[in-house]
Amino acid sequence: MPVLKIEEDTINFAYYKKDDVSFVKIYLDDLNGVSVTAHTDKSEEDVKAFLRKKKNWLDEKWKKLHLDLYTENELKENAKIAYLGRKYKLNIEETTSKDPGFTFHKGKFKFTCPHSLSKNKQEQTFTQLMENWLQKKAEEKFPQLYQGALMENDQYRLGVKTDSAIYLNWRLVKRSKQEISKVIEDLKQEKTY
Incomplete structure (x- = not known):
């Protein structure tokens, strides 16, 4: 999975190449984050440049979906x-x-x-x-809810499941244990939102 760093933000994104796509498409999925589909001729660097241009749009869209996690204190x-x-x-x-x-x-x-x-x-x-402080608590609490759950800094997904672990957005520590457990369960079942 490609990774893009913009200032302090990390964006992990899935990148799909297709012959029948004429423009770059961005899809934002709660659990799996950003997916990009582009024509086979587009390079990964072109896609990253496009994501940089769309960062404000991604921020606005994502934070609107998750006000409870991104409300400024x-x-x-x-x-x-x-x-x-x-x-x-x-x-x-x-x-x-x-x-x-x-x-x-x-x-x-x-x-x-x-x-x-x-x-x-x-x-x-x-x-x-x-x-x-919240990140430190996320590191402590997530493994208590699910063995192998780890904290991550990705801004545009609630979590991701790999072969070896489940990674959760540290901001989830603001939600109840039941809500965090639901995200973990959805990740285990490889759901998409």
């Missing part, structure tokens, strides 16, 4: 952050410490940040620390 007191199907309050604490932090304790998230950071830098730091 605002950095404000008592904002809600989704984790394993529930939403937990966020507490913000400005400190004199130089090191920002993001923790979960007693049913609440806590973001600590230095007074000296600009508002923009605080938001960037918050997003990065929150995503790192």
Whole structure:
């Protein structure tokens, strides 16, 4: 399966060549991600260039289908952050410490940040620390739900099944265990959406 990196995003895509196709077709499947069909004369580099041009369209289409996974969390007191199907309050604490932090304790998230950071830098730091925390939890929780389930960073699929493992979009850790298990079951049965 070809891979395209655009900035920090990874796009794994299936690439099919056909003689009877006159233009490049993109198909977006929840479980299996991006599929591209093009004429046999098109090179993989041409297809990658086309996907680069269509990145905004892919983002818009995918995120519209999965608002629960891609809704941006605002950095404000008592904002809600989704984790394993529930939403937990966020507490913000400005400190004199130089090191920002993001923790979960007693049913609440806590973001600590230095007074000296600009508002923009605080938001960037918050997003990065929150995503790192969720990715770490995805690495822990997914194998508990299914032995051999691993976390992946692909932006445009919920997961994929290979011969040796099941890979799940780390953002799924925002959904309930039952919803994650359903995605795993669908992947095992090689369903498409």
